[in-house]
Amino acid sequence: MIKYSLLKTAAAAALLGLSATAAQAEDVIRAVTFTPAQVSFAQNFQGFVDLVNERGAGIVQIQVIGGPETVPTERMGEAQKNGIVDMFLLPAGLYLNVVPEGEAFAGSNLDPMELRAAGGIDLVNEAFAAKGNAKVLAHVDGGGSFFLWTNQKPGIDEAGQLDLTGIRLRSSPLFRAFLEELGATSVVQNASDVYTSLERGVVQGTAYPVTGVRDFGWDKFLKYRINPGFFQTDVLISMNLDSWNALSDEAKEIVNQAAIDHEKSSYDANVAENESESKILADGGIENIELTGDQRKLFLETAYDIAWKRLQERDPTMHDALKAVFFKDL
Structure with missing residues (x-):
């Protein structure tokens, strides 16, 4: 399996005499989804991708490279840990063998916004970082069981x-x-x-x-x-931690805020x-x-x-x- 990573370059900076900041290309995040493209979870994720790509033009872009046909669902948790792909739309329950603390999402009776406000995302990210080499960005498509x-x-x-x-x-x-x-x-x-x-x-x-x-x-x-x-429902947008850390601060802010916004909008849409x-x-x-x-x-x-x-x-x-x-x- 090909190992993907964030692509960063300062293409032709020396030749063109541009500053490093001006010459830095967009951060490119490669993503996979746990369902095929025609299923609503993958379609909803595309809304998040579009949001990041609109706000992050020239700074950060997400490329969806496939679903379970690209990385088998049962291997996605390990693939995230190992940096095979940068970003995953993946339920916590599908890789409890890697991060058992992901159980807390399914076992929660708070909606994603209440959970975030209570510090739940920050708390569970301690386990995802330590065991899964991952960072949870959002608990999406909430409002369903x-x-x-x-x-x-x-x-x-x-x-x-x-x-x-x-x-x-x-x-x-x-x-x-x-x-x-x-x-x-x-x-x-x-x-x-x-x-x-x-x-x-x-x-x-x-x-x-x-x-x-x-x-x-x-x-x-x-x-x-x-x-x-x-x-x-315990569907998460998460990233390989090394890929997250490799993003520029500006890219991190764009992706993180889009994740928070999508968490709320996907909840409302999912309820309807x-x-x-x-x-x-x-x-x-x-x-x-x-x-x-x-x-x-x-x-x-x-x-x-x-x-x-x-x-x-x-x-x-x-x-x-x-x-x-x-x-x-x-």
Whole structure:
């Protein structure tokens, strides 16, 4: 795999007699996304790219070089750590093996702006820098949760909890333990493989945000959506730390402010998109199963407890500090 890095040059400065400042070319940041270009997460990221490229003309530019076809999703965390590419649109849950503290994003019940104001981004960046050689710039596409989507109607156990026994669900490292706690058989695979798995009956459903279900074409096979949503979407814009440090101060300011602005605008857009997509899916025949009362509370407590317990087991060093900032008691 080709190793990309930030490209900086003072092309022809000596020949032209220009000052180093005047002759310095734009910083070029090469980026990849965890979903293919047609999926809403990648499309939303393009809005951030456009914002940086507009504000950073002559100073800093972002080039999106591809998605999982460029760097396999399961290798993106290591690729970021090793500087294979400069910038990633990548959920924290897809590289918890590298930075287990990324669990805090899914385990949070604060929106991204509340989290930033509380110092959450600064705090978690201590772990991302030390373990992932990375810097988190923004928690984007907030305002959404993961939902269970199935083509079989789930049951309820004696304790009143949702019972997924006998149902095979596509999973990811982020929510595998939660699905297994509910009795499901977990099949870990990339989102790009789910369509074929649903088509062939390898799985009977998946867990995923509302946005993305139609993009991947899964609505053709799914019949039920279980509410409420659990966890929080944990999509991050992050950079290899060495690439970040190599940027000029002016470029850093442009990229950082664009990330903060996009964090808020993507949240607002995602809330609206979740509402519209939910209606389209319901109108298309997907039935909503609504957990209420004690059943709802038990479902959410189970999800959040698993997220924080998993961090505690993997590395308890920052568990208490992160939970105090990232989570408000239900």
